Amino acid sequence: MTAETQFFATCPKGLESLLLDELKALGAQEVRETVAGVYFSGDIKKAYEVCLWSRLANKVLMPLVQERADTADDLYRVARAIDWQQYLKPSGTLMVDFSGENRNIRNTQFGAVKIKDAVVDCFRDDTGERPDVAKRDPDLRINARLSRGNITIGLDLCGESLHRRGYRKSQGEAPLKENLAAAILIRAGWGKADHNEALLDPMCGSGTFLIEAAMISADVAPGLMRSGFAFQRWPTHDTNAWQELREQAQSRKRHGLERELPEIRGYDANLGVIRAAEENITRAGFDDWxxxxxxxxxEFVKPTHKAMPHGIIVTNPPYGERLGEIEAMKSLYRHLGERMREEFTGWRAAVFTGNPELGKQMGVRAQKKYKLFNGTIASELLMFAIEPEYTVQNRAAPVGPSEQLNEQGEVVLSNGAQMLLNRLQKNAKKLKSWRKRSGATCYRLYDADMPEYACAIDVYEGVVDGTNTIRRQVHVQEYQPPRSIDEKGAAERFKEIEAAVPIALDVAPESVSFKQRRRNRGVMQYEKLHEKPMGELLQVQEGNARLLVNLWQYLDSGLFLDHRPLRLRIAAEAKGKRFLNLFCYTAAASVQAALGGARFTLSVDMSQTYLNWASRNLAMNGLSESRNRLEKADCVAWLKSAEQKFDLIMLDPPSFSNSKKMLDVLDVQRDHVSLIHQSMNLLDEGGVLYFSNNLRSFKLDEEALSGYQIEDISKATIDQDYSRNQKIHQCWRITAL
Structure with a gap:
């Protein structure tokens, strides 16, 4: 079969122009682009070469006939006229891939059966034998497409899709197809630039980008590792031409691997997929490179073992599907953008995402965007030059103080409000040196120091989530007023708090969240005076951790400030340990443990809202949930059946809970002994349990717990900003005797 023939190479949508260029480079003739594929002409050897060398195509099809077909009889007639013995032995097997429909042919299976019948009858009439149908690995794969009244019948030269190179037996949860990975690399300019350019993938999964990049650099034909192609089973197969092509490809591979390959490295937080990547790399023959x-x-930084002045980051981060996942992914993309800006100035980056909106979180302006499809998912390839001029700046101007003015423009406060303002400024001055030493950006400034102003005032300094906007926000929570104070008097005092706080702390009133208790039908409730959108969260720093707080939507902010010393103690002790966080809330302690080098963390809470929040906290710190697992469960019930061992446990239950999600009511005074016993059963030898609660009247049952070594560390876990309230919590360090 030496005559010029027309072929059709299929590809994922969005890759047509790249495939056209690739086919031209391979010497194909009459190349013409269409939707999801490219037509080309050449002899059969050229078609073999495309099958062997195309990095982008899915299939190579050879049309045999195209005719008008309105009925099932027409399908049969057109197929029956083809000389099938050129492509299949009577004893062989076949399969028909059929697509399309019209008024008379409404079922693809019916269309496939009519063509199969024609092929079988052809052999039965001519040879007395008939081939069988095989649903897997047939000797002949027939491709039939009904469109606009015409039936096109052709042969599939490939068998399995060309994206299946043969090296990937192990893969992660959502692997890119190999030809899409190759297309992304080609779009990113890999292989065209300096051969010394490095390539890094910080979320490499099963290693597809790395292997495809190495194959491009080493001039390795993608089809060399495949077990075979469909055309090799045709009776008219040109064995000599195919053998020549393979020998040429093998020679090019040897020469390619003799050259020094560029630095290509991959990282992933999931040890399981790293193992899969190692297997795939070995199978592809690149384990030495x-x-x-x-x-x-x-931990994603520029490698230091050799000079890498420039290079490219290519990665396909997860993008989430459910709301909670997407919110966590925003933090992950921001963290990726930050790593790029801080570590890789002068490099390029190609980020492929199925949720292009997430790319806006990276803080770097994309120079180019390419629309591609990952299967049926509309996706984008974002191309970045990591240079300061492309950094997205969104730093807001400082906010001026809130002022209450008289007719002369002078600030006027009541005597009580002025007295509170003076106390707040005095407290801020006292804490200044401690804050400088400790690095605390979130702290308690006031805790009912003056009984008539019974509230807690916390200051949070950080960055508005999703921007570079620096903010100071203040959280004011009124304590329950004594019944001796009438509602009118309590309301007047609270107005004075509202007036004094913004001026004392130099913030705008809208940056202060006031949560005020009011009697409502005999029940004390918080009234939220300021509503802000859920999206306006503040990203704050605690030690090495970044944590999200929300001062507007919930009673608490998402970060219990009094436990700061305990969380930092856990961070210092967690290296190489397995950490369990019970009643984890937003998992701030788990983040600290992970950043401290914990081998594994597990955080348990019954609230999906808090677990979604925890997921975002992990993602913001570049921590994966494969090693830092979140589990939705009632901790009381979970402890009764848990068996996994841990080296470090934090047990911080609420004082009381009667949630409908729980099987029973939790009372920490009544239930603490059983909670501690069950937690201690999960400790491995040498492990430590930290038990804490904030019930002021709590008494530890030391007699019932006499089988353990118990150390009261309450004072050591209360920082200077809580020195005015030594009963904010109680905390014990518990170990086995």
Whole structure:
């Protein structure tokens, strides 16, 4: 079969122009682009070469006939006229891929059966034998497409899709197809630039980008590792031409691997997929060139073992599907953008995402965007030059103080409000040196120091989530007024608090969240005086951790400030340990443990809202949930059946809970002994349990717990900003005797 023939190479939508360029480079003739594919002409050897060398195509099809077909009889007639013995032996097997429909042919299976019948009858009439149908690995794969009244019948030269190179037996949860990965690399300019350019993938999964990049650099034909192609089973197969092509490809591979390959490295937080990547790399024959290692995104830095002045980051981050996942992914993308800006100035980056909106979180302006499809998912390839001029700046001007003015423009406060203002400024001055030493950006400034102004005032300084806007926000929570104070008097005092706080702390009134208790039908409730959108969260710093707080939507902010010393103690002790966080809330302690080098963390809480929040906290710090698992469960019930061992446990139950999600009411005074016993059963040898609660009247049952070594560390876990309230919590360090 040496005559010029027309072929059709299929590809994912969005890759047509790249495939056209690739086919031209391979010497194909009469190349013409269409939707999801490219037509080309050449002899059969050229078609073999495309099957062997195309990095982008899914299939190579050879049309045999195209005719008008309105009925099922027409399908049969057109197929029956083809000389099938050129392509299939009577004893062989076949399968028909049929697509399309019209008024008379409404079922693809029916259309496939009519063509199969024609092929079988052809052999039965001519040879007395008939081939069988095979649903898997047939000797002949027939492709039939009914469109606009015409039936096109052709042969599939490939068998399995060309994206299946043969090296990937192990894969992650959502792997990119190999030809899409190759297209992304080609779009990113890989292989065209300096051969010394490095390539890094911080979320490499099963290593597809790395292997495809190495194959491009080493000039390795993508089809060399495949077990075979469909055309090899045709009776008219040109064995000599095929053998020549394979030998040429093998020679090019040897020469390619003799050259020094660029630095290509991959990282992933999931040890399981790193193992899969190692297997795939070995199977592809690149184990002497490619390196992968387990690394959290927060640890993604430029390698230091050799000079890498420039290079490219290519990655396909997860993008989430449910709301909670998407919110966590925003933090992950922001963290990726930050790593790029801080560590890789002068490099390029190609980020492929199925949720293009997430790309806006990275803080770097994309120079180019390419629309591609990952299967049926509309996606984008974002191209970045990591240079300061492309950094997205969104720093707001400082906010001026709130002022209450008289007719002369002078600030006027009542005597009580002025007295409170003076106390707040005095407290701020006292805490200044401690804040400088400790680095605390979130702290309690006031805690009912003056009984007539019974509230807690916390200051949070950080960055508005999703921007570079620096904010100071203030959280004011009124304590329950004594019944001796009438409602009118309590309301007047609270107005004075509202007036004094913004001026004392130099913030706008809208940056202060006031939560005021009011009697409502005999029940004390918080009234939220300021509503803000859920999206306006503040990203604050605690030690090495970044944590999200929300001062507007919930009673608490998402971060219990009094536990700061305990969380930092856990961070210091967590290296190499398995950490369990019970009643985890937003998992701030788990983030600290992970950043401290914990081998594994598990955070348990019954609230999906808090677990979604915890997921965002993890993602913001570049921590994966494969090593930092979140579990929705009632901790009381969970403890009764848990068996996994841990080295470090934090047990911080609420004082009381009668949630409908729980099987029973939780009373920490009544239930603490059983909670501690069950938690201690999960401690491995040498492990430590930290038990804490904030019930002021709580008494530890030391007699019932006499089998343990118990140390009261309450004072050591109360920082200077809580020195005015030594009963904010009680905390014990518990170990086995």
């Amino acid at each position: 490619l390196r992968v290692s387990r690394k959290e995104l927060r």
